Amino acid sequence: MRLLIAQMKHETNTFSPVPTPLARFSRGAARPYEGEDIRAAFKGTGTAIGAYLELAERAGATMILPVAGNAAPSGPVERAAFEYMAGRIVEAAAQGCDAILLDLHGAMVPEGLDDGEGELLARIRRVAPQVPIGIALDMHTNLFPAMVENATVIAGYQTYPHVDMYDTGMRAGRPIFALLEGKAQPAMAFGHRPMLPHVMRQSSLDSPNLEIQGRAKQMEKAGTLAASFFVGFPHADIPYAGSSAVVVTDGDAARARRECDELLDMAWAGRAKFVYRVEPLEASLKRASEIAARPVMLLDHYDNCASGGTMDTMTVLGAILDARLEDVAAFAIFDPGAVKKMQEAGTGANVTLSLGGKLDMPALGLKGKPREVSGKVKRLADGNYRNEGPMAKGEAVSMGPSAVLDTGRCEIAVISRHTEPHDMGSFRALGIDPAKKRYVMLKSRVHWRAGLGPLAKAIVECAGTGVCTSDYDQLRFERVRRPVYPLDAAAT
Ligand SMILES: [Zn+2]
Numbered sequence: 001m002r003l004l005i006a007q008m009k010h011e012t013n014t015f016s017p018v019p020t021p022l023a024r025f026s027r028g029a030a031r032p033y034e035g036e037d038i039r040a041a042f043k044g045t046g047t048a049i050g051a052y053l054e055l056a057e058r059a060g061a062t063m064i065l066p067v068a069g070n071a072a073p074s075g076p077v078e079r080a081a082f083e084y085m086a087g088r089i090v091e092a093a094a095q096g097c098d099a100i101l102l103d104l105h106g107a108m109v110p111e112g113l114d115d116g117e118g119e120l121l122a123r124i125r126r127v128a129p130q131v132p133i134g135i136a137l138d139m140h141t142n143l144f145p146a147m148v149e150n151a152t153v154i155a156g157y158q159t160y161p162h163v164d165m166y167d168t169g170m171r172a173g174r175p176i177f178a179l180l181e182g183k184a185q186p187a188m189a190f191g192h193r194p195m196l197p198h199v200m201r202q203s204s205l206d207s208p209n210l211e212i213q214g215r216a217k218q219m220e221k222a223g224t225l226a227a228s229f230f231v232g233f234p235h236a237d238i239p240y241a242g243s244s245a246v247v248v249t250d251g252d253a254a255r256a257r258r259e260c261d262e263l264l265d266m267a268w269a270g271r272a273k274f275v276y277r278v279e280p281l282e283a284s285l286k287r288a289s290e291i292a293a294r295p296v297m298l299l300d301h302y303d304n305c306a307s308g309g310t311m312d313t314m315t316v317l318g319a320i321l322d323a324r325l326e327d328v329a330a331f332a333i334f335d336p337g338a339v340k341k342m343q344e345a346g347t348g349a350n351v352t353l354s355l356g357g358k359l360d361m362p363a364l365g366l367k368g369k370p371r372e373v374s375g376k377v378k379r380l381a382d383g384n385y386r387n388e389g390p391m392a393k394g395e396a397v398s399m400g401p402s403a404v405l406d407t408g409r410c411e412i413a414v415i416s417r418h419t420e421p422h423d424m425g426s427f428r429a430l431g432i433d434p435a436k437k438r439y440v441m442l443k444s445r446v447h448w449r450a451g452l453g454p455l456a457k458a459i460v461e462c463a464g465t466g467v468c469t470s471d472y473d474q475l476r477f478e479r480v481r482r483p484v485y486p487l488d489a490a491a492t
Pocket of ligand 1: 138139140162
């Protein structure tokens with residue numbers, strides 16, 4: 001059996017100024033992983049592609065591994081990067097294979113296209129019209145019809161934080177093997193609801209997504225092959241941004257339709273609970289200063305790099321410094337130039353830096369605003385580690401050259417590659433123990449809960465500045481299909 005396995009993952013924030021060249025998919029290397037390097041990188045990891053490799057190995061399949069690229073969320077994908085990765089996959093498919101298993105995100109917006117995944121799949125279908133295609137998708141998929149029309153099986157994450165990437169690979173892969181063995185005949189149904197849930201209200205640990213994902217799991221326990229509700233990614237001004245669902249059954253199209261509609265109806269009924277209410281920053285920090293338990297997590301959620309944030313806005317960190325909060329760790333400011341200056345100064349040196357604020361945010365009409373910060377270079381590091389889990393356990397991560405700037409009150413992590421703090425490894429790589437701090441500032445919205453959630457004694461959400469703003473009024477939506485809740489009263 002010949003099995004094509006590939007990864008091409010990106011969540012595109014169309015409001016983000018952060019560029020997305022091919023190098024962003026390559027962890028700093030010239031090109032993304034290919035061939036045997038893919039096996040070495042992902043075998044045994046808690047990822048969808050890790051699950052595919054395991055399924056293929058168990059089946060004794062010959063593996064065709066054209067490309068595995070995964071970029072941190074950012075602005076539209078450079079067309080050449082998309083063409084390179086899609087080209088490799090389509091070329092490999094054209095050589096012939098028995099099945100294709102893809103680890104995709106489902107919200108890729110290449111330059112000049114709205115739907116990178118749909119385009120990839122349509123191209124594959126042209127060279128391999130009959131080959132079964134299984135796809136694992138992120139819960140933040142913005143589902144275009146072309147994705148479903150050109151796939152055989154779709155399974156999406158059922159957790160946010162995403163701690164079930166591996167399971168999702170299994171849920172997408174197993175029905176494809178069952179089909180090849182003549183034991184199943186997948187039937188898919190999909191649909192949408194016109195709603196843009198706020199990311200801050202999307203966690204599967206909270207209502208209403210907790211109940212919706214619970215129901216999807218029940219459907220699978222009762223025999224449905226894969227049931228997925230996608231909250232959607234709202235920071236994308238494209239027609240199909242927002243919530244959707246896909247259900248795959250064994251040959252029962254009516255049941256797939258019924259269950260898909262049930263998940264969508266649950267989401268629509270819970271739409272008001274998906275709306276996030278913003279608290280002014282000053283009030284948030286005042287509240288934080290009155291909490292005795294430690295550590296208190298201060299979430300700089302407008303600038304979450306795992307949703308395309310520049311990770312260098314200084315509003316929240318600046319307010320923390322101005323409020324003279326004591327015993328703070330801040331993760332992290334993306335500023336390769338500042339790291340370089342700290343490297344040049346050396347460990348133990350006192351430095352004054354113009355920190356962060358290097359990127360303008362034209363979509364918000366804002367210029368980048370650095371802030372002068374003085375402190376001691378506490379540590380320099382290469383920024384490499386492996387995720388301790390539970391999210392993407394075992395996967396190698398590179399924050400690039402990194403440093404810790406200690407102001408006396410605040411230890412500020414400064415990194416050179418966008419990395420969301422969802423894993424203890426990112427702190428350990430810099431010698432910071434967040435459990436021992438009074439305050440931990442995180443440029444994160446929900447994923448931090450995967451690895452750091454158990455530490456938190458209190459959580460204070462801090463509205464700062466950034467392209468992941470939870471205030472939709474700051475974003476100019478021009479292409480998303482209307483009406484859509486909560487932007488339009490007509491959608492209520
Ligand atoms: Zn996601």
